[in-house]
Amino acid sequence: MPVTEGLRAATTVAGLDLFAPEFVADPHPVLRALREDSPVHHDARTGLWLVSRYADVRAALLDTESFHPDNALTAITPLSGEAKRVLARARFGLPPTLANNGTDSHAGLRRLVGQYFTQARVEAAVPLVRELVADRLRQVSGRCDLALHIAYDVPALVLLHMLGVGQVDMPVFKAWCHSSLELFWGNPDHDRQLRIAADAGAFHQWLGDRLAVAGEGEDLFSALVRHRAPGDRPLTRKEAVAVCYFLLIAGQETTTQLLATMLRRAAGEPQLWRRMHEGEPGLVEHFVEEVLRREPPVVTWRRITSKPVTLGATELPAGAHVLLMLAGTGSDPEVVDEPESFCPGRAQARRHLAFGYGRHFCLGAGLARMEAAEVLRAVTARLPEVELLDEEPPMLGLLSFRAPLEVRVRA
Ligand code: HEM
Known part of the structure; x- marks a missing residue:
């Protein structure tokens, strides 16, 4: 050297x-x-x-x-006693479920969750992604923020649909998710810890309430109520809530981050953008993979x-x-x-x-790749060229998550 x-x-x-x-x-x-x-x-x-x-x-x-994997979801910045009490009052807990589970209950939970994200289900979600992105693109013109217009809520809407969760108050839901990411992977000071712990607690309680009224359906909540862990044991409330909590965050925040990184990268590559605009076969999928290789969100x-x-x-x-x-x-x-x-x-x-490897390999890799490709295809098809307006955008910079918070362009 x-x-x-x-x-x-x-x-x-x-x-x-x-x-x-x-x-x-x-x-x-x-x-x-x-x-x-x-x-x-x-x-x-x-x-x-x-x-x-x-x-x-x-x-x-x-x-x-x-x-x-037991420490996968441990707060990297130690939480104050007060913040822990806020969480305890909301009956917050993260027992071993998926990413943080090295016990024998992992395989069954992985099977349960995996059935929502088979290749067939991912393919079935393509029309929804196309419809959502087309709708967002109708509002894009002049100076705009592609992170806000395209990346912010499309993955969440797709995930909630696939899991049968139904409607949520999107700004509240996203705020709960952002606070949760910061609580476990960020560097919040004391006051900030109290605020984001309250959000994480509210999210937990909302999930607990949804699970309490779960029916006989095919949705995630009902499936978790029916689920039996080894020894024919039903899940505890804490376990069922923890599966939902992890999945509803991991299943869309990461894809939102990927979309923002990808759109920013694409906006800075005018020649590649033009080739995608002209519909060069395979290029969109290759572009997504190259972003995952070089700038993965996790x-x-x-x-x-x-x-x-x-x-x-x-x-x-x-x-x-x-x-x-x-x-x-x-x-x-x-x-x-x-x-x-x-x-x-x-x-x-x-x-x-980018998606891990082995026993805990990401269950949403196919979905994330599909969503990213559909978004990139639709955006480049609709906009012949864009000019990147911000060379150094504000960044999400957590221990495990990285992405631009804005993708300002002139379209
Ligand atoms: C670009 C988007 C995404 C990235 C980069 C990503 C990355 C990861 C990584 C690194 C892991 C840990 C793997 C390990 O420990 O070996 C993981 C686990 C997981 N991911 Fe993703 N993910 C993404 C999107 C999604 C989506 C869309 C879903 C759901 C639909 C999802 C569901 C999960 C689940 C359930 C696990 C835990 C699996 C287990 O422990 O068995 N992820 N993901």
């Missing part, structure tokens, strides 16, 4: 702050430095072990004996070691909190040629871990 590169790498890794605006704006220089210099790196600020090479991340995701995911284990050349003690740097895996030169160039249709397009 050239000397100047080594210096850059040392300074970026040494001063690493996972919440710093520079890191959020472009995490790739640091991810690259981590991969090259310290692939299993202890971060003193958070106490997390950062794992950045594709092979190590994949190995950790596959080794479910040594790497448990940038990290956590595991905790159940015993001492060696990862790469590093010994991790039992109980080590591990942060898998998913966003860097698709840019690892060991698995992808010229990882820094944005090249839709490249040979190793799917060699990334």
Whole structure:
């Protein structure tokens, strides 16, 4: 490695702050430095072990004996006693259900949820996505924010429809979701913790109320009431609420983030935009995949070691909190040629871990890919060209989630 590169790498890794605006704006220089210099790196600020090479991340995701998912939904910023009391009053709890479940109840819950997102169900949702996007596009002209007009609520409406949840008050629902993401993956101060804990608590109570009146239908709530865990045990209220809570957030916030990142990227690539506008076959799908490889919305995911284990050349003690740097895996030169160039249709397009891997592999990967492709096809078809108005948009920069909050363009 050239000397100047080594210096850059040392300074970026040494001063690493996972919440710093520079890191959020472009995490790739640091991810690259981590991969090259310290692939299993202890971060003193958070106490997390950062794992950045594709092979190590994949190995950790596959080794479910040594790497448990129990800490997947733990608040990274410790919550104050007061914030915890706000949550307790709402009977808030996150027992093991899906992403945070290493126990024998995981497989059954995964089957239950998976039936809503089969390939056939995803294909059946295409007309709804097209209709929603066409409706949004009728309002797009002149200066506008594509994140607000297109990305904000389309994934939520599709998810709620697929799960049979029905109508919600969308601004309230989205506020609950945003607060929940910040509570567990953000860096909120004391006052902010109280506000967002109240939102998370209100969301929990709403879900509990919906479950309490669930009927015999095919919707998610009814299916959870009917569900039996191993030992023919019905789910507790807390477990059923926790499945809904995780799924209603994970199943649409992530896709909203993907859409915002993708639209921003596309707006900054006029030649590719034009080719998509002209309908070049396959290009839209390739573009989506390349965004997932290079700028996935879920940038990290956590595991905790159940015993001492060696990862790469590093010994991790039992109980080590591990942060898998998913966003860097698709840019690892060991698995992808010229990882820094944005090249839709490249040979190793799917060699990334944006949706995880193994037992907990994302159940919504097909849905997210479909929604992104439909949105990109419709937007580029309708708008022959757009001009990106903001080079440095405000960013969502949480421990595990990254996306532009605005995509301002002149259409
Ligand atoms: C671009 C959008 C999305 C991304 C990047 C994403 C990413 C992820 C990641 C990284 C995991 C953890 C995997 C692991 O631990 O190995 C995960 C799990 C999960 N995702 Fe997604 N996701 C997205 C969209 C969705 C959607 C649309 C749904 C539902 C419709 C969904 C449902 C789930 C569920 C249920 C799990 C837990 C699976 C389990 O523990 O068995 N996700 N997702």
